[in-house]
Every structure is written in structure tokens, then in C-alpha cells.
Amino acid sequence: MRRLTAALTAAAVLVLGYAGLDAADFVPGLLTTRPLPPPPPTETPGTRTLPVVPQPSPSTSVRMPLGSLAGESAAPSAAGVRRALADVLDLPALSDSALVVRDGQSGQVLFDQGGTERRIPASTTKLLAAAAVGQVFAPDETLKTQVRQGSSADEIVLVAGGDTLIAPGAGSRDAVAGRAGLSDLANQVAKALQDSGIEKVSLSLDTSYAPGPTHAPTWGAGFHRLGIVGAVTMLGLSTERAAENDPAPNDPVASTLDTFAALLKKRGISVTTTAKGTVSPSQRVLGSVESAPVRDQLALALTDSDNTLTEVLARQAAFRAGAATDFPSVGAWIVEQVAALGIDTQGVVLSDASGLSRENRVTGTLLTDVLRLGYDGKHPVLRTALEGMPIAGLTGTLGDRFAIDSTSDAAGRARAKTGTLTGANALAGSVVDDDGRLLVYAGLVAGAPTLEARAALDRFVAALAACGCR
Structure with a gap:
């Protein structure tokens, strides 16, 4: 009997003591008024998941903002990027490819495989056209x-x-x-x-x-x-x-x-x-x-990869600048305008503005130079145009890509201009990696069938998105 009484007494003391601590907000309970502290962080981030959302049609009026280059996250390293890409580089579709990755903030080259090789750019040519057009039209200029x-x-x-x-x-x-x-x-x-x-x-x-x-x-x-x-x-x-x-x-x-x-x-x-x-x-x-405004039309041209609209805007920009308006002349004028921005265009040849010509030749390094320029805040028309680049898994020509497990890391986090011609595929754009750092990239693939080339380029971008590349 004494043992039972002692046990009941001890239990009562514990209950009353806990209630007192509860009321004082030192422990959680019915009387606690202070919010519970957050759980301690785990040593590794949890698996990233993306909500299932309907595929929207490309917007013609609202743009998702680009991330700022400013940030406090540590800079990525070349070694970190190479580790992230190790498996991707062995894909057969990339056996004849030019791949470039750069830190979007500093411009540092983090990976370069054939970045100075001249290759068919297909529709990534439109990035160069946007850079040229942006030098002729004022930010809010209309037609x-x-x-x-x-x-x-x-x-x-x-x-x-x-x-x-x-x-x-x-x-x-x-x-x-x-x-x-x-x-x-x-x-x-x-x-x-x-x-x-x-x-x-x-x-x-x-x-x-x-x-x-x-x-x-x-x-x-x-x-x-x-x-x-x-x-x-x-x-x-x-x-x-x-x-x-x-x-x-x-x-x-x-x-x-x-x-x-x-x-x-x-x-x-x-x-x-x-x-x-x-x-x-x-x-x-x-x-x-x-x-x-012309800058919004350029953004739409990139979202939809609209060949006609790109040619129309480039022609009238060249016309206003006093250049000839046949297709090769407009292409040559675009190269001149890109060079005027301080970008090395040696060996670059454009026979049109949209990228439909198989005679066009650019380099992966050049494409990343243009992307970096668009993000520096000094070229508002080009910046707005880059905001029109399709979003991985959501809009434009990327709306039906990055939907499988091996590429979903980039869904919603990467933007890119696609390029597709028979035997020549390209992807150039930006992505925010797991450290919150903006990376710019370009990939130009020759020889591989279109579906295999697209899948490999998507893997390339997804590996960058999932990278903690310090």
C-alpha cells in the first residue's frame, strides 16, 4: 500500500511539475503559448520534389523574373562542376559536342569542352539576334x-x-x-x-x-x-x-x-x-x-522560337542602323553588333537571324558571353528578351521536357533557348544550382539523332541544377 501511495505521489509531482514548465513555455503542452522551435536541420537536404501543375500555354504578357546575379552564396568551382558532369559526359549522344559552363555572377569558366569550336547553332542564333536588336531599339520603343x-x-x-x-x-x-x-x-x-x-x-x-x-x-x-x-x-x-x-x-x-x-x-x-x-x-x-514594346516581342520570339518574328525584328533593326536588309547582310550586321559589345566573334558566320540556315557557325563560348551580358543589368532590351527564354518543364519549347526522373532536377529552375536542325541540336541558357548560384551554359551537339541529343542535353542541365558545385 505504501509503495502504491509513493508511486501515485511521485506521478502527481511529475504531472504538476510538467504543468508548471508547460505554463512557463519551457516544454510543449496544452498550456504552451510560445510556438514550438523548428526541428534541427538534417545533415543532407531532403529529396527535392516538384508539384504537378498543368502545362500552361506560353504567356504573351507576363514574364517570370530572372534571378539576380547578386548573392551571398559561395562561388562554384571547376572541380565541382566536373564532378557533377562526370556521368553525363559519357553519354554517347555527347560524343561530338561542345559544352561550356560559367559562373553567371563572376563569368568564370567552370567547364569547357570544345567551347571555341565553330558549330551550327540552330535556333540559339536568336540569342545573338536579340543582342543586336537591343542596341537599336529603346527599352520601351514600339512599332x-x-x-x-x-x-x-x-x-x-x-x-x-x-x-x-x-x-x-x-x-x-x-x-x-x-x-x-x-x-x-x-x-x-x-x-x-x-x-x-x-x-x-x-x-x-x-x-x-x-x-x-x-x-x-x-x-x-x-x-x-x-x-x-x-x-x-x-x-x-x-x-x-x-x-x-x-x-x-x-x-x-x-x-x-x-x-x-x-x-x-x-x-x-x-x-x-x-x-x-x-x-x-x-x-x-x-x-x-x-x-x-520590341523587347517584349523579342521575349515572345524566344519563348516560341518564332523564326519569322525574329527575322522581322532583326531586319528592321538593321534597316534603322543603315545596313542592307537581305538575309546574309542582316546576319553579318548581327555579328558586327555583338562584336561591338566587346564579345569575341572571330570566325562567327550568320546567314540569317533565326538560325534556320545550316551555314551559320558560332561557338559555345560566344553563346555564354551573350547570356552573361544579358544578365549584367546594363542591356535592358536583351535582359527582357532573355526573360522570354522557355522555362524547363513549363513553357514554350521546353514545356514537354525535363519531366522524367533523370532530368526533373532542372524543372522550373532552368531557362534555355533550344536549337533543332537535322543532325545539329543546341541548348543555351541559365540554371540556379543547389547552392543558389546562377550558372550559364551552352551545349552544341552534332551527329546525334534529335531525341537522343535532346535527352543528353537535358541531362547536362539537370546535373548542373542538382550540383552543389563549390
């Missing part, structure tokens, strides 16, 4: 499409101004493709004509801005038919962009003119279309609409 009065009051001229993303209906202030609206332009013009008592006009077209051939001689004969690229012109509709297996019109300018004439007729104006004409800047403006 105007206007209608001016011709030589008489009943003659009007639609003036192409470089915008190939005009909505056939009303424009949307939040859009890139479709910021300007053709029906908005028709509303302005119809009102101006009716206010002047004019109900019948002849409509012509001024295409004197940035003229040039519609297709490059070095492109494949079936590229237009397959929707890989459309005609390079300075006027077009957002609904008639070239897409895979969905070709653009042979003459997007004529299509836009016909649509505009129909819109005027719906507003009570009798229209007869005539031959092309020209107007002077002094002639009366009857209506005007503006595109999204």
Missing part, C-alpha cells in the same frame, strides 16, 4: 502601323511599320501578340473620313519600311509549307503566325490589307484597293495603332 491620307482626300494609304502581331479585331493592352488592333485602326480611320464627309476611298499600301526578300536562299524548300517560318514582311496579323503544320499566308501583307478593307466597309466606307503607293511623313495621319 506604329498608320493610315495616312494620300495625294487626294479620297485616297488613303496603309503604312506598314514592322508590326506583324496585329490583332484582326480589337487590340488588347495586356497582350504582346495582338496589342494593336486592326479594328481599332479602322474605327479611327472611318471616323476621320466621315467627319470630313468622305464615304468612298481608294486604299493602297506603303511597304517602303525595311524592304527585303521574304525567304532566305539557305532555308529548306519545305520550311514555309510546314509552318516552320513564314514570309518575312513588315506587316501581318497575330492570327496568321506560322506554326508547326500550320503555315502562314504566302502574302501576309495582302491578307492584312484585305482584312482592313473589309473592316472599313463594315463601317460604311466604300473601299477600292489599288497598287502599292508611298506617302511622306508630312501627310495627314488618319489613324495609328502601336505594338507591344
Whole structure:
């Protein structure tokens, strides 16, 4: 009996004592008011998982921000990067490849395998085009499409101004493709004509801005038919962009003119279309609409790998700079502009701006130079364009990649410009590694089948993402 009493007494003391400590917030319990401390950190990070999210369509108005180069994390080392890539480098698809990895903050070269070799860049050429275009257009500069009065009051001229993303209906202030609206332009013009008592006009077209051939001689004969690229012109509709297996019109300018004439007729104006004409800047403006800023159009071109849009923007940039506007001349002008930024372009050759030409030659080092330049904060147009690079596993041409276990480390953390031609595949972009450090990279693969080359390049980027490369 005494033992039972003693045990009960001890238990009561323990309970009352614990309750006192609980009330004082020294131990957890019902009376505790202070939040519990966090659990002690583990020695190794847990397995990273990513939520399953629906694949969004590429945004034309909202960009995910790029990470800043500023940071307190320790710099990666060349030895750390080489360890991370050890298994990847043995992949058969990378047997003939150029691979470069650099610290995005310091620019230090962390890995270089054939970085100075000249190779076919495919669509990573667009990174160089963006760098060149960014030197001509101001950060917020837009493209105007206007209608001016011709030589008489009943003659009007639609003036192409470089915008190939005009909505056939009303424009949307939040859009890139479709910021300007053709029906908005028709509303302005119809009102101006009716206010002047004019109900019948002849409509012509001024295409004197940035003229040039519609297709490059070095492109494949079936590229237009397959929707890989459309005609390079300075006027077009957002609904008639070239897409895979969905070709653009042979003459997007004529299509836009016909649509505009129909819109005027719906507003009570009798229209007869005539031959092309020209107007002077002094002639009366009857209506005007503006595109999204050029930098946002460049970002869209990178997201969608839009060959036509890239060529359109590069041509008019070269035109404004006083260069010739045929495809080889624009390519040579791009190289000159990149060199003017202090980047070594020795041996680089471009026959177009989009990367469809198999005659193009660049180096992996050059691509990482351009990427580094875009992240330094001194080139806002290029920076915005790089923000348009697809996000691994989420947007654009990377939307259906990085979805398997061997590559998922990079999903949502890497951005890249893809490049695909038969026998030539490329990937160039940036990724944040497990130390929180921004790395820039470029991979150019020759000879391997496309699917194998893509899988190997994805493994290359995923290894960098998972790397604690100090």
C-alpha cells in the first residue's frame, strides 16, 4: 500500500511539475503559448520534389523574373562542376559536342569542352539576334502601323511599320501578340473620313519600311509549307503566325490589307484597293495603332522560337542602323553588333537571324558571353528578351521536357533557348544550382539523332541544377 501511495505521489509531482514548465513555455503542452522551435536541420537536404501543375500555354504578357546575379552564396568551382558532369559526359549522344559552363555572377569558366569550336547553332542564333536588336531599339520603343491620307482626300494609304502581331479585331493592352488592333485602326480611320464627309476611298499600301526578300536562299524548300517560318514582311496579323503544320499566308501583307478593307466597309466606307503607293511623313495621319514594346516581342520570339518574328525584328533593326536588309547582310550586321559589345566573334558566320540556315557557325563560348551580358543589368532590351527564354518543364519549347526522373532536377529552375536542325541540336541558357548560384551554359551537339541529343542535353542541365558545385 505504501509503495502504491509513493508511486501515485511521485506521478502527481511529475504531472504538476510538467504543468508548471508547460505554463512557463519551457516544454510543449496544452498550456504552451510560445510556438514550438523548428526541428534541427538534417545533415543532407531532403529529396527535392516538384508539384504537378498543368502545362500552361506560353504567356504573351507576363514574364517570370530572372534571378539576380547578386548573392551571398559561395562561388562554384571547376572541380565541382566536373564532378557533377562526370556521368553525363559519357553519354554517347555527347560524343561530338561542345559544352561550356560559367559562373553567371563572376563569368568564370567552370567547364569547357570544345567551347571555341565553330558549330551550327540552330535556333540559339536568336540569342545573338536579340543582342543586336537591343542596341537599336529603346527599352520601351514600339512599332506604329498608320493610315495616312494620300495625294487626294479620297485616297488613303496603309503604312506598314514592322508590326506583324496585329490583332484582326480589337487590340488588347495586356497582350504582346495582338496589342494593336486592326479594328481599332479602322474605327479611327472611318471616323476621320466621315467627319470630313468622305464615304468612298481608294486604299493602297506603303511597304517602303525595311524592304527585303521574304525567304532566305539557305532555308529548306519545305520550311514555309510546314509552318516552320513564314514570309518575312513588315506587316501581318497575330492570327496568321506560322506554326508547326500550320503555315502562314504566302502574302501576309495582302491578307492584312484585305482584312482592313473589309473592316472599313463594315463601317460604311466604300473601299477600292489599288497598287502599292508611298506617302511622306508630312501627310495627314488618319489613324495609328502601336505594338507591344520590341523587347517584349523579342521575349515572345524566344519563348516560341518564332523564326519569322525574329527575322522581322532583326531586319528592321538593321534597316534603322543603315545596313542592307537581305538575309546574309542582316546576319553579318548581327555579328558586327555583338562584336561591338566587346564579345569575341572571330570566325562567327550568320546567314540569317533565326538560325534556320545550316551555314551559320558560332561557338559555345560566344553563346555564354551573350547570356552573361544579358544578365549584367546594363542591356535592358536583351535582359527582357532573355526573360522570354522557355522555362524547363513549363513553357514554350521546353514545356514537354525535363519531366522524367533523370532530368526533373532542372524543372522550373532552368531557362534555355533550344536549337533543332537535322543532325545539329543546341541548348543555351541559365540554371540556379543547389547552392543558389546562377550558372550559364551552352551545349552544341552534332551527329546525334534529335531525341537522343535532346535527352543528353537535358541531362547536362539537370546535373548542373542538382550540383552543389563549390
